[in-house]
Amino acid sequence: MGMIVRHSLGRHKLSTTVTVISAAMASGLVMAVFSLSLQTTAAFGGGDVGFDAVLGARGSQVQLVLNTVYHLDTSPGNIPWSMDQEIKNDARVKLAVPYAVGDNYQGYRIVGTTTEIFTDFEYREGQGFEIESPGLVFDPARREAVIGSTVAHELDLRLGDSFHPAHGIQDDSLSEDHDEEYRIIGVLRPTNSPSDRVIWIPIEGVFRMGGHKLRGVEGVEYEAHADEEIPDEHKEVSAVMLKLSGGQAGFSLSMEYNARGKDATLAWPIAMVMVSLTNKLGWVSRVLELVAYLVVTVAAGSLLASLYNTMNERRREFAILRALGARKGTVFGVIVLEASTIAFMGSALGYAVYYAILGTAAVIVRERTGVVVDLSLVHPSLYWTPAAMVGVGAVAGLLPAFKAYATDVAGSLAGG
Amino acid sequence: MPLLQITDLEKSYRSPDGELQPVLNIPAFTLDECEQVGIEGTSGSGKTTFLNVIAGILRPDSGRVLFDGTDLTALSEGQRDAFRAKRMGYVFQTFQLLEGYTALENVLLGMLFGPGRDREHAEHLLIELGLADRMRHRPSQLSIGQQQRVALARALANRPQLVLADEPTGNLDAHHAGEALTLVRKLCREYGAALLLVSHDQDVLGQFERVVRFSDLNQVGGAV
Numbered sequence: 001m002g003m004i005v006r007h008s009l010g011r012h013k014l015s016t017t018v019t020v021i022s023a024a025m026a027s028g029l030v031m032a033v034f035s036l037s038l039q040t041t042a043a044f045g046g047g048d049v050g051f052d053a054v055l056g057a058r059g060s061q062v063q064l065v066l067n068t069v070y071h072l073d074t075s076p077g078n079i080p081w082s083m084d085q086e087i088k089n090d091a092r093v094k095l096a097v098p099y100a101v102g103d104n105y106q107g108y109r110i111v112g113t114t115t116e117i118f119t120d121f122e123y124r125e126g127q128g129f130e131i132e133s134p135g136l137v138f139d140p141a142r143r144e145a146v147i148g149s150t151v152a153h154e155l156d157l158r159l160g161d162s163f164h165p166a167h168g169i170q171d172d173s174l175s176e177d178h179d180e181e182y183r184i185i186g187v188l189r190p191t192n193s194p195s196d197r198v199i200w201i202p203i204e205g206v207f208r209m210g211g212h213k214l215r216g217v218e219g220v221e222y223e224a225h226a227d228e229e230i231p232d233e234h235k236e237v238s239a240v241m242l243k244l245s246g247g248q249a250g251f252s253l254s255m256e257y258n259a260r261g262k263d264a265t266l267a268w269p270i271a272m273v274m275v276s277l278t279n280k281l282g283w284v285s286r287v288l289e290l291v292a293y294l295v296v297t298v299a300a301g302s303l304l305a306s307l308y309n310t311m312n313e314r315r316r317e318f319a320i321l322r323a324l325g326a327r328k329g330t331v332f333g334v335i336v337l338e339a340s341t342i343a344f345m346g347s348a349l350g351y352a353v354y355y356a357i358l359g360t361a362a363v364i365v366r367e368r369t370g371v372v373v374d375l376s377l378v379h380p381s382l383y384w385t386p387a388a389m390v391g392v393g394a395v396a397g398l399l400p401a402f403k404a405y406a407t408d409v410a411g412s413l414a415g416g
Numbered sequence: 417m418p419l420l421q422i423t424d425l426e427k428s429y430r431s432p433d434g435e436l437q438p439v440l441n442i443p444a445f446t447l448d449e450c451e452q453v454g455i456e457g458t459s460g461s462g463k464t465t466f467l468n469v470i471a472g473i474l475r476p477d478s479g480r481v482l483f484d485g486t487d488l489t490a491l492s493e494g495q496r497d498a499f500r501a502k503r504m505g506y507v508f509q510t511f512q513l514l515e516g517y518t519a520l521e522n523v524l525l526g527m528l529f530g531p532g533r534d535r536e537h538a539e540h541l542l543i544e545l546g547l548a549d550r551m552r553h554r555p556s557q558l559s560i561g562q563q564q565r566v567a568l569a570r571a572l573a574n575r576p577q578l579v580l581a582d583e584p585t586g587n588l589d590a591h592h593a594g595e596a597l598t599l600v601r602k603l604c605r606e607y608g609a610a611l612l613l614v615s616h617d618q619d620v621l622g623q624f625e626r627v628v629r630f631s632d633l634n635q636v637g638g639a640v
Binding site: 010011316321323324325326330 | 464465468473474500501502508514517521525526528529530574
């Protein structure tokens with residue numbers, strides 16, 4: 001049977017090639033959709049981001065987490081400095097790091113913070129931010145910046161380079177450069193997290209940035225002056241990132257802050273907040289999977305059509321094989337084997353399509369969110385997709401196989 | 417016991433307007449082992465149908481076809497296919513070689529469904545037929561005479577007990593027809609196969625010791 005299948009595929013090179021490519025697209029797309037869905041759900045699932053909770057302005061917990069953990073979306077607003085100090089001294093809190101956001105440099109977000117983010121924070125268990133030698137952590141009193149590895153790579157920035165932060169979170173026509181100039185003093189080693197896309201500057205720098213007006217506790221506008229200390233009552237932050245002491249700390253803090261009228265929101269636990277988001281957006285994954293299955297159906301249809309259309313011209317071939325002693329079942333089996341072989345070849349090529357799609361998506365996802373898509377991740381769909389494609393191919397071959405099965409040997413040999 | 421024994425064979429076809437048209441009505445026919453018989457008949461007289469029934473490609477409506485003691489009419493289609501693959505060779509009127517295959521592969525197909533691939537035997541057959549340097553050629557790259565020899569090699573590939581030949585020289589000129597006939601008869605003798613050859617060519621039939629007029633054999637008159 002192998003010889004007959006090999007010859008048939010060779011004789012119909014063009015249709016075989018087109019069908020193989022179609023099957024490869026389908027197979028590669030299914031694997032890529034499942035892989036991306038799996039990885040982005042895990043990445044945005046909020047698991048192991050280093051912090052347990054985020055305290056921010058009253059509003060959506062999802063928005064708060066997206067803005068501070070994933071450096072996406074806009075900040076829901078500011079909270080007074082006093083809240084930072086209050087929660088920092090709470091026994092239930094192990095670490096409290098303030099963030100002040102709102103500026104960018106060429107589209108990469110600037111986060112004003114304290115040096116604790118480099119000295120005390122672990123973005124993964126046992127793993128803190130590391131600065132590439134010979135870089136340093138910024139001096140809180142100077143206009144210095146530490147940049148993430150993606151920022152350094154994409155903008156070709158190095159130690160000693162300078163830049164002007166721009167107002168806003170996007171690099172667009174409304175984004176005006178501040179007069180202040182910052183010097184890069186350190187570049188972070190890659191963390192494979194959204195932090196790679198961030199520019200870290202001293203929080204004091206955000207307070208003092210030209211055009212920034214602080215509203216503090218009473219809501220009265222205050223503009224900082226050079227060489228003048230900013231009174232605490234005027235300071236405000238976008239959020240406070242929290243590492244909790246464990247136990248009931250999160251629950252009790254959540255009850256306390258989320259019940260405090262319009263003061264603040266405590267997003268806790270971060271993982272649950274993100275799960276609620278991924279659940280709401282789960283339909284996107286289902287739709288993508290459906291599209292992938294539709295592509296598989298189209299590929300199967302293409303295979304069926306291409307084989308079926310050759311059945312008439314191959315009638316004589318089957319009649320000769322039957323006359324030489326091939327059984328009906330053998331001829332049937334040849335066609336099904338042919339279809340399965342084409343599907344198998346498509347599945348094998350599908351890995352190339354898979355890596356092409358995943359590679360492209362990885363660049364885009366990393367660029368937009370800082371989330372790293374692992375191309376080497378092995379997941380079940382890499383096994384069941386090719387197997388399923390071969391099965392689909394075999395099924396697609398059934399109708400043409402039945403036609404071959406029913407060949408009128410004597411009639412076909414006579415040219416009828 | 418004869419190799420082939422046919423008794424009261426009848427076969428009809430249904431015409432496009434639904435009418436049953438008898439094609440074969442053969443009371444008796446026998447063929448001994450290694451015997452070579454020429455069947456003379458005009459085009460459309462049912463000769464090909466006769467050969468197809470013997471080969472098991474068609475099942476008769478009634479009657480018996482006994483081949484080496486086995487009643488072919490009692491076998492299922494699959495059993496007849498397997499029987500034909502092991503015991504019979506067929507040289508078709510227009511050779512019916514498969515274009516996508518080389519000469520050697522066409523011969524291998526003649527044994528594939530029966531005794532199995534024997535590349536050495538296939539090559540030996542082609543060498544014996546003067547096609548040593550044409551084994552890798554496809555049918556379209558061969559002359560008519562060479563195609564005919566490949567068809568003959570394919571028919572003998574499974575070492576059959578009976579070779580059926582349906583107008584094997586029909587597409588050849590007189591010179592090549594004579595050569596082909598000599599080759600068919602010689603190789604059948606060499607391989608111990610009986611030969612049942614159908615032709616309307618008197619020069620071809622004149623070579624046989626026993627010639628049967630199909631119109632004498634078949635009680636159905638007229639063309640199909």
